[in-house]
Amino acid sequence: MKHVKLLLALIVVLLAGLAASEMAMAQGKKKSTSKIPVKTEKPAAKRTPQPKQEKKPAAKPRQEKKREAKPQPKAEPKPQPKAEPKKPKRSADEIINAYVNSMVYVEGGTFTMGATSEQGGDAYDAEKPAHSVTLSSYHIGQTEVTQELWEAVMGSNPSSFKGSNRPVECVS
DSSP states (O other), X not given: OHHHHXXXXXXXXXXXXXXXXXXXXXXXXXXOOOSSOOOOOOOOOOOOOOOOOOOOOOOOOOOOOOOOOOOOOOOOOOOOOOOOOOOOOOOXXXXXXXXXXXXXXXXXXXXXXXXXXXXXXXXXXXXXSOEEEEEOOEEEOSSOOBHHHHHHHHSOOOOSSOOTTSBOOSOO
């Protein structure tokens, strides 16, 4: 989750810089620093007809002495990188069972939730009063839900950054 927040912050900063740059360009204050070529239309220059010139006959090409070709050593073919064998696509049941089997058991218990009297004015009203919360035992995944698992369960992948082993994003 921390990585997603950092990524979103970076995107916001980049978009803000891009918007500021475009605004400055629109006002004519700044030239584009983009390395992408931009076509600009130039006003068409008036052309005056040029007098036709007679073509001179082309010079005859020199004839070179024939040289004996030296035998070239045969180039050995470059070894092709071995492609990693593709893993066979797992069924939805296999994906879900693998995730369920890797879950960690968390023992239930009771804890105090909210601001204590010692915190006084440092707490928001929504954090008061402190109260006791009891949770029963449960299992939780060791890792984030991957896009592969999300697709197996939900049937779609809402993520922008695709990859079967990447965490799913754009969900709440």
